[in-house]
Amino acid sequence: MADLKTLLLNRDTEVAEVFESAKERLSFYRSEIHFESTLLASRTSSYLSSQSFLMIAFASSMANTNPEWGSLFRLVVPSLLAALGLITSLHAVPGIRASYDVIERWHRKQAELLQTEGSAALLSNHQSALFGEGDNPAGGERYKRTLLFSLRTPIIFGSVWALLGAFCIVLYVVGVD
Template sequence: MADASAEGPPEMFGTVRDRLDFYRDQIHSETTLLCRRSNTYLGVQSFLIVVYASTMANLNEQWGKFFTLIVPLFLALLGVTLSAHAWPGIKASYRLIDHWYAKQTFLLRNERSASDDREGVPLFSHRETMQNGNDKALGFSTRTPWLFASVWVLLGGFSLYVHLAGLAG
């Protein structure tokens, strides 16, 4: 009976195609996770924008001025905080997608059997495997937290300006 340790480590992937399928599964999983994170984040931000607009429209004479100052500022602070908390998760998903995409691109460029179909025609052109295209595709999700954080800073500043201009005038 032969010693199992003398055979060396077992192959993780049986074929190059198995490795390519694994990379694609990882990209798909991470893209799905990024999509869910982005959708949840956008849903929360949309809700906060609607609440902000509603609070700014408060016309109650007894407590309306105080309410339209404090609640919008709180919502702006909450929006910035949520953006700051959403950013690491979105960035982590982006980095993982980028990692697996780079591995897939390297495999497609260096293993002819992974990039050719049965007729010997490449499955992907160079243009489809370029890193720049991946960055552009993921750009919306990675820019959204910064965009909303900026909007919340502007909305908070607007709320302060409206009340300070109202007090001075």
């Protein structure tokens, strides 16, 4: 474990030597944060789009009123759609979590840089406005609150799909038409 820590420390030191100044490192960190945030937004948007289509298909299939096979149809198709929604939710979590972790790592590196190099030396007057009142650029973690939507969305949809799937089965067992 100590070897891994040494390897990571050496790698970070080598990366620090690539940049000519701390300001370049800060700019690089911010571009990486921006890239990962865009990637996270894209993943979240794609996930929400897929869930929207599944939800529409689920609602449409539950509205089937065919007297001959409607009851069985309302059991099979919506249950399969609910299972698909639950599976896609479970598969979305690792990718969204990975993006969150990378963003958190870059924010931590940025905070360390600002703490060691001094934020006043790195930031011009107009750049310091990026950190709102009450934010501490060297350790503020408000960004985590903004990322919670992306982290929680698959959990919420997964829970809803589990409830809707159970609801379909209960309706079939009770025999509600």
